[in-house]
Amino acid sequence: MPKKLWAAFSIINVMIAVVGLNGFLSTRELNAVAESHVSRGMAGMSALTDVISNVKELRIIVYSYYNAASASDAQNLRDRLKAGDEELLKSVDAYKLIGEEAFGPEVAELRTRAVALTEVNDRIFALRTAGDVDAAMAMIKTEGKKASHDMIEQTEKLIELTRKRVAGKAEDGAATAQTATILCVTLALAAMALIVFIWLLINRSVAAPMSRIAQVTTTLAEGGKTDVPFRERGDEIGEIAQAVEQFRAAAVARAEIDAAHAKEQEVVTTTLRTSLQAISEGDLTQNITAEFPPAYGELKNNFNMAVSALRELIGAVAESAVAIRTGSSEIAQASEDLARRTESNAASLEETSAAITQMDERLRATAAAAGRTVQRADGAMTVVGSGREIADEAVQAMGRVSESAKGIDSVIEGLDKIAFQTRVLAMNAAVEAGRAGDAGRGFAVVADLVSALAMRSEEEAKRAREQLTATQTDIGTAVEAVQRVDGALQNISGDVTEVHSLLSNIASDNQAQSSTITEISATIGTMDQATQQNAAMVEETSAAARNLNSEVTSLSDRAAMFRTGNEGLRAAPRPVATAKVAAVQPAAIRKPMKALATADDWMDF
Known part of the structure; x- marks a missing residue:
């Protein structure tokens, strides 16, 4: 090929x-x-x-x-x-x-x-x-x-x-x-x-x-009978046909051997089926007594030994289940008592944590108010300082006005002198006009008018001096008033400074107290969380103990279904009363602390 x-x-x-x-x-x-x-x-x-x-x-x-x-x-x-x-x-x-x-x-x-x-x-x-x-x-x-x-x-x-x-x-x-x-x-x-x-x-x-x-190979594999073709060929196909023919002959011989083994297996399987059915019904007292072929003798012995070991095991399990059920009932009762006490402690810690949290919030509010008061005091000090600066500026302005009034007085005095000299000149002009006769009449009239104007200037200068004197008096009074206001503002500034110092101390104390209360609250919160976790773990332990008791009871009942021949020697199960655990309601957490944690409870715990 x-x-x-x-x-x-x-x-x-x-x-x-x-x-x-x-x-x-x-x-x-x-x-x-x-x-x-x-x-x-x-x-x-x-x-x-x-x-x-x-x-x-x-x-x-x-x-x-x-x-x-x-x-x-x-x-x-x-x-x-x-x-x-x-x-x-x-x-x-x-x-x-x-x-x-x-x-x-x-x-x-x-x-x-x-x-x-x-x-x-x-x-x-x-x-x-x-x-x-x-x-x-x-x-x-x-x-x-x-x-x-x-x-x-x-x-x-x-x-x-x-x-x-x-x-x-x-x-x-x-x-x-x-x-x-x-x-x-x-x-x-x-x-x-x-x-x-x-x-x-x-x-x-x-x-x-x-x-x-x-096709021939498929037929032989399915158990059919047929002749193998092409065995006479000298190539690879002939070799494959010869091999298939050998497989066919081996399969025929194997079928005869399997028929003999099938008869022996039928006896063994029938006996095993009967014995296993008895075991499934709970009867562990049945052993195989029928004769097995020599090839299956070891299977018979192994089966009888397994049934005997299973019988002893089920008897031991039944006796142990009774003892375990009694112990698990006691553990469940103790776990439930521990769960109730732990839940009571958790409720007390939660109430304490809530109260300390309220104290922390109030101290924080007080500290915040003190801080705002300090800020207001700082603002008042700033305003008082501004008022003192304004008063100083007013005093300086009054001083400058007083100096200006003195200068105005000098100016008025100069005007008065000018008016006097003008009147003297007018009198001289009038005298000269009288000497001139008719030619000096017009000049005499002018001299009279100038003299009248000079007299009026002297009167106005006098009035200005009087007004200036009154103004200087008022300015002095205003200066004294402003100085008194500055002194009052200085006193107010000193008082506000002292108040500011007191409020700063109060705010610092409140901050320190708030920090301390916060640490205490955090510590109690941690204790509360740990106690809650312990309560949950105790509740889980109690539930596990109850489940264990239930499982042990079920195991004991199932073990009692088997007949081992020692039923009279097995101890009767002792009934154990199981206590009901009252679930912790949300209202129980909010009960007063004095009603939750008493000395008797702690001593019992």
């Missing part, structure tokens, strides 16, 4: 290698055609297009130079002509490097015409620069035009040759692709036919016999 498979797959590998080789050679040839098209055809066409563009650009430069309007434009066009000539020759040289080798003469001709075009353009520029406009225009229309057309014509000829060359390459590539396609299809069809032939051959020589042997 391995040789057949090796030969079949070797043929398939050869076909695959031929198809791959054909694909490789075809792909390489097509790649060469594509590379030639890209590197020479398309690149050459692009280079020739650049040549035509450069020729047209030179033609435009020549016409522009002929029509140049200024020296700067002319210089610029000469520079552009030089650059254009170089670019044209470069483009021709570039095409020479990438063009087809078969186009060598045409490329040389293109180079010659490019040089001729540049020489004609140089002569046209020389004529235009010398000022011979007509000769320059004539050369532009004759030699220049012909050189440009010759250059373009040669370029287009090369473009047409390149197109034909590319078309030929494309036809060669198409023929190669068609040949490769036909060969690939032919080889693929041949490979498919070969694979179908190999599959039919393997199916007939390998798969069908293996399927038949699998």
Whole structure:
């Protein structure tokens, strides 16, 4: 079989290698055609297009130079002509490097015409620069035009040759692709036919016999009887058929042995079923007395020993259950008493914690109020200090007003002197007017008016002095009043300072007391939490003890269901009264502390 498979797959590998080789050679040839098209055809066409563009650009430069309007434009066009000539020759040289080798003469001709075009353009520029406009225009229309057309014509000829060359390459590539396609299809069809032939051959020589042997094996495994085919073959399938035949013979022999063992097992299983049913009904006094085959004699002895050990175990469990039930009842009663006392202590601690918490809150409120009072006292001290500053400013202002009044008194005195001198002058003027007679009458009238005005000035100065004197008296009185106010404010500031000191001490004491009460509250809270946890643990212990008592009672009842032959010797269970535990209600926690924790309770605990 391995040789057949090796030969079949070797043929398939050869076909695959031929198809791959054909694909490789075809792909390489097509790649060469594509590379030639890209590197020479398309690149050459692009280079020739650049040549035509450069020729047209030179033609435009020549016409522009002929029509140049200024020296700067002319210089610029000469520079552009030089650059254009170089670019044209470069483009021709570039095409020479990438063009087809078969186009060598045409490329040389293109180079010659490019040089001729540049020489004609140089002569046209020389004529235009010398000022011979007509000769320059004539050369532009004759030699220049012909050189440009010759250059373009040669370029287009090369473009047409390149197109034909590319078309030929494309036809060669198409023929190669068609040949490769036909060969690939032919080889693929041949490979498919070969694979179908190999599959039919393997199916007939390998798969069908293996399927038949699998059916025979399944039939034998299910207990059926059938002949094993293909035992006469000399390959692997024949070896498998021989092995299956040996399995069939061994299975027949095994079936005969199993039938004999089945009869012996039936006797053993029947006896065990009867004994186990008696055990399930609670009868542990039954032993196996029937005769077992020698192979199962040890099973009989082991069963009887197990029943005897189970009988002794159940008897011991029943006696221990009675003792455990009595002890668990006592533990449950003690746990319930401990739970009640622990719950009472927890309630007392909780009430104490609540009371201390209230004290802590009140002390905190008192401390906060003292702090606010200290802040108010600080504000009052600030206000009193501001009042004293304002009083000092008022006293200083009054002093400045008093000094100003003294200055005004000097001014009034000066005005009084001026009025007196004015009156004296008016009297002198009146005397002089009397001496002058009629000529001095008008001057006498003026002197009288001036004298009257001077007398009025003296009267007003007197009144101003009296008002100023009264004002100075009032200012002195105001200064004394402000000084008394400043003294009162000073006394108030001293009293407020003392009050501030007392309130600060009170606030500090309250803070210290609040901190102490907070620590006490935290400690009692911790004790309360621990006591609550202890109460919960005691309650859980009590519940566990009750559950244990219930489980032990159930165990004792179940043990009593078995008959061990010692029922008369087993002690009768002693009934134990179980106490009911009253659950702690929320109201019990809020009872007065003196009603919860008494000396008798602690002594009992």
